[in-house]
Amino acid sequence: MEALFSHGRLVAIPRKEARREQLLVHLADTLFERERSYTEREVNEALLTVHEDCSALRRYLVVAGLLVRPRDGSSYRRGR
Numbered sequence: 001m002e003a004l005f006s007h008g009r010l011v012a013i014p015r016k017e018a019r020r021e022q023l024l025v026h027l028a029d030t031l032f033e034r035e036r037s038y039t040e041r042e043v044n045e046a047l048l049t050v051h052e053d054c055s056a057l058r059r060y061l062v063v064a065g066l067l068v069r070p071r072d073g074s075s076y077r078r079g080r
Contacts, residue, residue: 001022001023001026004019004023005050008049008050009050009051010023010050013051013056013057013060020060024057024061024064025066027047027050027057028061028066028067028078028079031046031049031050032046032067032076032078033078034078035077035078036078037075037076037077038075038076038077039075039076040058040073040076043058043067062076065079066078066079067079
């Protein structure tokens with residue numbers, strides 16, 4: 001995991017699915033508390049601390065089930 005970061009920032013989002021999954025689990029564990037709701041803005045702000053493409057990371061987290069949101073997209077919560 002350390003190889004993906006430089007000075008606390010994510011160098012690049014991995015293309016290989018298995019490596020990306022490891023990264024997403026790491027981000028979910030370190031950036032988001034269980035049992036807490038987050039607005040989209042809060043999710044973006046947290047993700048921006050590690051990489052400028054917060055929308056791609058957010059989308060990957062949702063697709064992986066690590067963040068879940070209702071249909072109206074009003075909030076996000078930790079998933080699995």
